[in-house]
Amino acid sequence: MPTTITVTVNGTTRTNEVDERLLLVQYLREVQNLTGTHIGCDTSNCGACTVHLNGKAVKSCTVFAVQADGGTVKTVEGLASNGVMHPMQAAFKEKHGLQCGFCTPGMIMTSIELLERNPNPSEAEIRRGIRGNLCRCTGYHNIVEAVKFAAAGTGGKK
Amino acid sequence: MVMAKLGDSVRRVEDDRLITGRGRYVDDIKLNGMLYVSLVRSPHAHALIKNVDVSAAAALPGVETVFTGADLQEQLGSLPAGWTIKDMVAPPHPPMAFEKVRVVGDAVAAVVAIDPAIAADAAQLVDVTYEVLPAIVDAEKATKPGAPQLHEESSDNVAFNWEVHGGDYATAAKSAEVVVKQRIINQRLIPNSMETRGVVADYDPGNDHLTIYTSTQIPHLMRLLFSLITGHPEHKLRVVAPDVGGAFGCKLYLYAEEVICGIIAKNLGRPVKWTEGRQENYVATTHGRDHIADVEICGNKDGTITGLNAHIYANLGAYLSTFAPGIPTVLFGLMLSGQYKIPSISCKVTGVFTNTTPVDAYRGAGRPEATHLVERMVDMFAQEIGRDPLVVRRKNFLAPFKNGKEVATGVKYDSGNYQGALNRALEIFDVKAFREEQRAARKEGKLLGVGFSTYIEICGMAPSAVAGALGAGAGLWESSTVRVHPTGKVTVLTGTSPHGQGHETSFAQIVSAELGVPMEDVDVLHGDTDRQQFGTGTFGSRSLAVGGQALMMSLKKVKDKALKIAARELDADPKMVRFEDGVYSLEDIAEKQLPFASVALAAHSALNLPPRMEPGLEETSFFDPENFTWPFGAHICVVEIDEATGETKIAKYVAVDDIGNVINPMIVDGMVHGGIAQGIGQALQEGAVYSSDGQLLTGSMLDYAVPTAEDLPSFITDRTVTPTNVNDLGAKGAGEAGTIAASPAVINAVVDALKHLGVKHIDMPLRSEHVWRTINDAKVAQRANRSVSAVKGS
Ligand code: FES
Numbered sequence: 001m002p003t004t005i006t007v008t009v010n011g012t013t014r015t016n017e018v019d020e021r022l023l024l025v026q027y028l029r030e031v032q033n034l035t036g037t038h039i040g041c042d043t044s045n046c047g048a049c050t051v052h053l054n055g056k057a058v059k060s061c062t063v064f065a066v067q068a069d070g071g072t073v074k075t076v077e078g079l080a081s082n083g084v085m086h087p088m089q090a091a092f093k094e095k096h097g098l099q100c101g102f103c104t105p106g107m108i109m110t111s112i113e114l115l116e117r118n119p120n121p122s123e124a125e126i127r128r129g130i131r132g133n134l135c136r137c138t139g140y141h142n143i144v145e146a147v148k149f150a151a152a153g154t155g156g157k158k
Numbered sequence: 159m160v161m162a163k164l165g166d167s168v169r170r171v172e173d174d175r176l177i178t179g180r181g182r183y184v185d186d187i188k189l190n191g192m193l194y195v196s197l198v199r200s201p202h203a204h205a206l207i208k209n210v211d212v213s214a215a216a217a218l219p220g221v222e223t224v225f226t227g228a229d230l231q232e233q234l235g236s237l238p239a240g241w242t243i244k245d246m247v248a249p250p251h252p253p254m255a256f257e258k259v260r261v262v263g264d265a266v267a268a269v270v271a272i273d274p275a276i277a278a279d280a281a282q283l284v285d286v287t288y289e290v291l292p293a294i295v296d297a298e299k300a301t302k303p304g305a306p307q308l309h310e311e312s313s314d315n316v317a318f319n320w321e322v323h324g325g326d327y328a329t330a331a332k333s334a335e336v337v338v339k340q341r342i343i344n345q346r347l348i349p350n351s352m353e354t355r356g357v358v359a360d361y362d363p364g365n366d367h368l369t370i371y372t373s374t375q376i377p378h379l380m381r382l383l384f385s386l387i388t389g390h391p392e393h394k395l396r397v398v399a400p401d402v403g404g405a406f407g408c409k410l411y412l413y414a415e416e417v418i419c420g421i422i423a424k425n426l427g428r429p430v431k432w433t434e435g436r437q438e439n440y441v442a443t444t445h446g447r448d449h450i451a452d453v454e455i456c457g458n459k460d461g462t463i464t465g466l467n468a469h470i471y472a473n474l475g476a477y478l479s480t481f482a483p484g485i486p487t488v489l490f491g492l493m494l495s496g497q498y499k500i501p502s503i504s505c506k507v508t509g510v511f512t513n514t515t516p517v518d519a520y521r522g523a524g525r526p527e528a529t530h531l532v533e534r535m536v537d538m539f540a541q542e543i544g545r546d547p548l549v550v551r552r553k554n555f556l557a558p559f560k561n562g563k564e565v566a567t568g569v570k571y572d573s574g575n576y577q578g579a580l581n582r583a584l585e586i587f588d589v590k591a592f593r594e595e596q597r598a599a600r601k602e603g604k605l606l607g608v609g610f611s612t613y614i615e616i617c618g619m620a621p622s623a624v625a626g627a628l629g630a631g632a633g634l635w636e637s638s639t640v641r642v643h644p645t646g647k648v649t650v651l652t653g654t655s656p657h658g659q660g661h662e663t664s665f666a667q668i669v670s671a672e673l674g675v676p677m678e679d680v681d682v683l684h685g686d687t688d689r690q691q692f693g694t695g696t697f698g699s700r701s702l703a704v705g706g707q708a709l710m711m712s713l714k715k716v717k718d719k720a721l722k723i724a725a726r727e728l729d730a731d732p733k734m735v736r737f738e739d740g741v742y743s744l745e746d747i748a749e750k751q752l753p754f755a756s757v758a759l760a761a762h763s764a765l766n767l768p769p770r771m772e773p774g775l776e777e778t779s780f781f782d783p784e785n786f787t788w789p790f791g792a793h794i795c796v797v798e799i800d801e802a803t804g805e806t807k808i809a810k811y812v813a814v815d816d817i818g819n820v821i822n823p824m825i826v827d828g829m830v831h832g833g834i835a836q837g838i839g840q841a842l843q844e845g846a847v848y849s850s851d852g853q854l855l856t857g858s859m860l861d862y863a864v865p866t867a868e869d870l871p872s873f874i875t876d877r878t879v880t881p882t883n884v885n886d887l888g889a890k891g892a893g894e895a896g897t898i899a900a901s902p903a904v905i906n907a908v909v910d911a912l913k914h915l916g917v918k919h920i921d922m923p924l925r926s927e928h929v930w931r932t933i934n935d936a937k938v939a940q941r942a943n944r945s946v947s948a949v950k951g952s
């Protein structure tokens with residue numbers, strides 16, 4: 001059954017007719033053409049699909065598009081402002097927190113929310129905070145470094 | 159403006175697009191009029207196809223058409239094995255099954271619909287009638303009489319027997335003071351690149367051009383193989399590997415879905431897309447490892463190793479994947495000398511078909527299996543004779559060498575200094591202090607252990623003639639084009655095909671350093687057969703050692719030509735012209751200078767070229783190395799085991815790798831980290847498990863334990879530098895080192911932690927229950943021994 005939903009994505013509000021079973025991640029990728037959010041699994045394990053829904057990091061493959069009706073979504077495409085990267089994006093580049101880049105958008109969205117909740121995380125807290133996002137390339141070492149670096153830059157300690 | 163030097167940790171060029179969501183992976187591609195393919199896959203591991211009824215599926219609104227394996231049988235051909243072992247049985251491998259399925263996941267029909275959800279719905283409606291046959295999943299049991307037989311061509315399910323013999327093992331074992339035997343299981347792994355595979359195929363009937371976008375490591379080889387089996391002319395086939403989200407070997411083949419989608423696009427004259435689901439990926443994309451090894455090591459009580467002997471059952475899965483025969487043979491058996499002088503080595507490998515997903519290269523591909531075996535056996539030998547494993551290693555290390563060293567398996571290492579790498583690792587990690595800590599911890603009921611892995615690896619695939627002699631169906635050289643534009647900007651076309659390795663950065667770095675142009679002025683293009691000259695792709699840690707050298711050769715030609723043009727412009731003898739930091743100048747006349755860009759313009763304007771010189775500034779080179787490269791290193795792992803639960807944690811990990819000269823240390827460190835993580839993943843928690851009837855029990859990410867950030871520590875990495883003389887860069891290759899070294903380092907550490915209980919070996923993965931049982935069994939055995947000796951004593 002097609003349903004009409006209105007969602008604000010990265011600051012732009014759009015109304016679309018969607019299938020009720022359409023996942024938020026599919027809505028973002030297929031309807032909104034925002035392909036920066038990736039799909040890495042079908043069991044909600046990988047976190048490649050992580051976006052912010054109403055200010056909270058969610059795995060967008062576990063949310064139906066209709067559940068986002070009236071809500072606000074931020075994806076990796078919406079992070080940079082005026083061509084300047086978000087500090088977390090800059091930190092991932094500076095600390096080489098990515099290789100193939102497939103997990104990266106989700107990892108960045110999770111890491112941003114992590115620092116919002118805990119601006120000053122220990123290494124163990126960082127590792128716990130990103131454990132729902134899988135990366136097969138980096139061994140997480142430099143992702144952890146990137147989050148530390150971003151935390152230091154935004155007022156947290158090293 | 160970034161002027162790069164070799165050896166700088168230049169930040170990556172790729173990152174800007176990848177961290178802003180502007181990467182372009184296959185599933186991001188949408189073409190006008192595109193249809194979606196969903197594959198109906200066999201739920202049975204072994205069955206005859208009796209009937210395929212597509213009527214209900216075809217009737218679903220939105221379904222364009224449904225093809226069965228029988229419909230496309232002629233057009234699809236058979237997937238080839240690109241590596242041949244003597245007397246190998248290579249049965250047909252139809253991309254879509256039409257008579258028989260041999261593994262869960264074999265495709266039997268393809269639904270094409272206007273929307274992926276409709277395609278998936280319709281796939282459920284395809285009604286296949288099977289006659290289920292008994293299945294076999296264990297490689298050793300599959301060779302025994304009475305085992306279910308997969309292919310008519312092989313009565314015992316054996317695909318090949320491969321051997322290597324150096325020296326005389328039987329005699330060595332007879333005269334040795336000590337012989338240690340062990341069965342070692344190297345379990346099956348699922349690669350789990352975070353991007354699954356995917357294909358978009360687009361056919362232009364007007365000129366018979368077929369374009370295939372696919373998540374692959376080998377666009378040119380894939381095009382060649384596709385063309386060979388389907389008859390679609392190679393020059394009218396374009397294969398594009400856009401951004402590829404990791405591969406680790408599992409995207410190194412011609413896959414069924416590439417052929418199916420290409421042929422469907424041709425039949426329909428419309429673009430089609432297939433995107434692999436993760437659970438689909440677990441059955442349809444190749445697995446790695448899966449060896450049953452019976453190993454013997456022999457030597458003397460003074461620590462001298464005199465021989466190594468191994469027999470391997472290598473599980474190949476249901477069909478031969480493209481490189482499959484080469485992995486457990488050449489890349490495994492020839493590596494069994496490790497860093498050591500072992501006078502006699504014997505190895506037999508039996509490659510076996512089973513009703514499981516095909517096994518092929520997975521990061522390290524053969525070398526992790528070899529290293530695990532060698533490093534485990536060296537430790538067991540040391541334990542048997544009651545000596546320190548480091549002392550035994552040092553006693554048997556090959557002495558440092560710069561110009562080649564042949565070992566008993568017949569291969570010739572390029573350069574090595576194994577003592578050097580180990581010494582460096584031991585500067586970082588204080589073993590003596592650790593031993594004290596270990597003793598103290600044990601008193602408090604905490605089990606600590608340290609493990610060493612001094613590994614060797616083979617990279618720089620490959621000297622084509624050698625690879626051919628070993629079974630490769632094609633040469634494995636590499637190519638490059640350097641195109642200098644009139645404005646002095648540079649485009650590099652490389653035949654390598656990166657998927658996370660950062661070639662756009664490291665190759666641009668080489669150009670920047672050699673031509674003195676800023677990084678921003680260099681664009682490295684890869685992964686498009688219409689754009690790049692033929693190349694072999696990215697695998698086996700080859701890209702810099704082979705592709706980098708091809709780039710160096712083109713740069714040299716460009717520089718030679720540009721210098722002549724500069725001399726003409728400067729009105730000087732070429733011998734008097736200097737080229738430094740992108741500027742041509744004359745030694746004695748300081749004011750006479752010419753930037754590289756002006757020479758590029760002069761080359762194109764062609765107004766004042768030396769006589770008979772062709773205009774333009776573009777050079778292409780093909781590099782076929784004389785030898786492989788042989789990186790090495792020493793890794794140290796400390797584990798902490800909870801005696802009550804068996805839970806095992808990595809407390810510390812030190813990696814010293816020697817990969818020759820390094821172009822970008824940041825990128826190398828990153829690859830080492832990722833490699834170690836995959837090696838630790840295998841040691842601690844990963845493993846594909848099949849039920850005896852061929853169902854993959856670890857069939858989703860819920861069941862297969864890909865390591866999370868919490869499962870791993872941070873790593874300490876360092877390097878020694880022993881350049882290779884196989885290429886001008888002196889670079890050996892870094893992509894797989896970590897994976898190759900890590901698993902035995904972990905297992906050796908665990909055995910070290912448990913050896914006071916009498917534990918000599920433990921197989922991977924080290925799930926808590928498995929470790930707990932090992933501890934418990936050892937304790938029970940110790941108690942039994944004690945009561946026996948008490949009885950004897952009384
Ligand atoms: S796609 Fe894997 S968690 Fe959403």
Ligand code: FES
Pocket residue numbers: 097098099100101102103104134135136137138352403404658
């Ligand atoms: S960078 Fe490749 S999966 Fe994380």
